[in-house]
Amino acid sequence: MNSAKILIVDDEPNNFDVIEAQLLEEKYELSYASSGIKALQRLPLFKPDVILLDVMMPGMDGVEVCQKIKSDPQWSHIPIVAVTALNSKQDMARCLEGGADDFISKPASSIELRARIRSMLRIKQQYDTLQQQRDTLADILRLREEMSHMIVHDLRNPIACILFAGELLKEDSLSELSQKKVQRIVNCGYRLQSLTNDLLVMAKLESGNLILTQKTIDFGQFSEQTVFDFETIATQKKIRLISEVPSTQKQVNLDPNLFRRVLDNLLSNAIKFSPHNSVVRFRVEYPEQESIQVRIYISDQGPGVSKELQNVIFKKYAVGTVVEGIEQIGLGLAFCKMIVETHGGQIFVEDHPPKGATFILEI
Template sequence: MTVPTILIVDDEPDNFDVISILLSNQDYEFHYIGNSQEVIASLDIVQPDLILLDVMMPGINGIELCKQIRAIPAWQAVPITMVTALTGKDDLACCLNAGADDFISKPLNGLELRARVNSMLRIKHQHDNLQTLLQFREDMVHMLVHDLRNRLTDVLLGVEFLEMEVNSSMRQRLEKIYESAQGLQLLIDDLLKIALLESGNIRLNRRNVDICQLVQSVMDNFKTIATQKNQSLISQFSSTLTNEILIDATLMYRVLDNLLSNAVKFAPADSDIIIKIDSNQAEKVIIQVIDSGPGVPEKLQQKIFEKYEIGTLMPNVSQIGLGLALCKMIVQAHQGEIYVKSNKPQGAIFEIILPQTLPIVATS
């Protein structure tokens, strides 16, 4: 088992000696830093499991240093115990509000110090075990998804070969199998993208994209299906819009495809589905997909973007509850926002708000 590492930050070396003596009967590795300005640069070297942080220090005091540590994602889970001579409730509240997990008062009591250190290290140990479990789950998901994709590719290729050798009635059945397999392939791709987005391992391939052209391309794919239900796909693009925005076109296409697919599924026959694009004074691009379907109940308008959450069950309509979760992750990866609201008197409005960045200037 790895020996826990405790980082002691105090401008008085004597205080380090006191703490190390009081904890001498424990199996810990101690590191001491007497200058608060050196702490941030030393974290990656020391790799502490617990930080004992003095409050009253010259220069950057313990509370400010605690805030700086908590602002670094890699160290947000490391417990910080403030060591302070302050006893006022306001002072202790400041420590906790700065991101500290615990505090202990000076002069130090050995029994209390050992108990609080053991408590914080126990929390850190539980966090590390959870992270290990999550990493294992993530690795398993990636492995399973890749294996499923490979097997499914074999199925699709097999169906394509069979279609060339059978009669028309059998070919129709094979086409249904092929469509189902393609739907499963999309679901597997969604699972993979969600896993990558959750782990932070997906990189956006940003480039300048004509957003109106991208939306029109998505709409063109649904014209046949919409015509079968006698639905009208209507585009309303603002004339003042700066068309090019910096996005990952493939991922954003997936978002728009999902929203329009839902609109076509849930909107009634003989209805209009409107796609609007506009911009505002805050240099944001606003995309709306508007339908007159059953809508989303107000109590579900926040939950609808969670994985496996389904708004309204519809007969004969496949609903897994992954599509909108993926949409939210992709939009947030673009520093954007996505909402759903009611379309009075009936229907839903899905709204995407994206930052409108300046076009990339080509250099020779």
């Protein structure tokens, strides 16, 4: 086991000699800095486990040195014992407020000095143990995430085979009941394919490897086509889907494939969570401010999103109001948030009186 490293900061070399003699039996590795500036320069080279810091030094005093060390995340965990000849409670309080973990008065006995250092070393050891556990957990989580991404990627081929076989079966002369069952298999296959694609895109986003394929499109035409594709689904559920898109042309630069999946997710949710004989509204605005090209409102008359959930609903695997009979995984909105923010926009949710929720996108 390596010896503990003690950095002694004192403008008087004789004091270092005294401390060195007091700690001789402890077999510590000692290093000396004659000023606060030299102590700060010594940190990355020596990497101490404990710092014995004289308070009364010319130029940069010990309290200022302590504040600089504790304000640096790289060194803030190192315990500091302030060594001072000051006896007033105000001076001792000043040392502790500056970030010192303990203090000792001059002249210090060897018994007290060794006890203080041992106490600080226990604190440092606890920190090191926790840090090691945290690093190990981070490695495990990273490995699990990488394995999940590999599995999701490998799922694409069997899903494609299922869809291909399902489409071929639809062309056979099957009974009406069998045709319905095959169609259900195909629908579930496309749903599974969409989920795996979303997971892969999210993985690329989180790793910083996703590259947007942006194009300049007519956003009005883009929006109308999106709503049109959902009209049949809305009609089947007896939901009135209203589109309010300005007739004026608006050229917007975005990744049409990814942004279409965002709108598909939000419209699908709005229809899925709305009751029969209700209204889902899709509205587009072109604000005058330069920072926002397009603002989109998607409103439903479903159970809504509580104030508490509005702050967390866009996190991965978070779900809103649990509705019986409706599948809720908690990936769709997280995917939407990532894509919108990658486009430099934002997404949030508000209440839609008297009932329901409105999801708002700005890009």
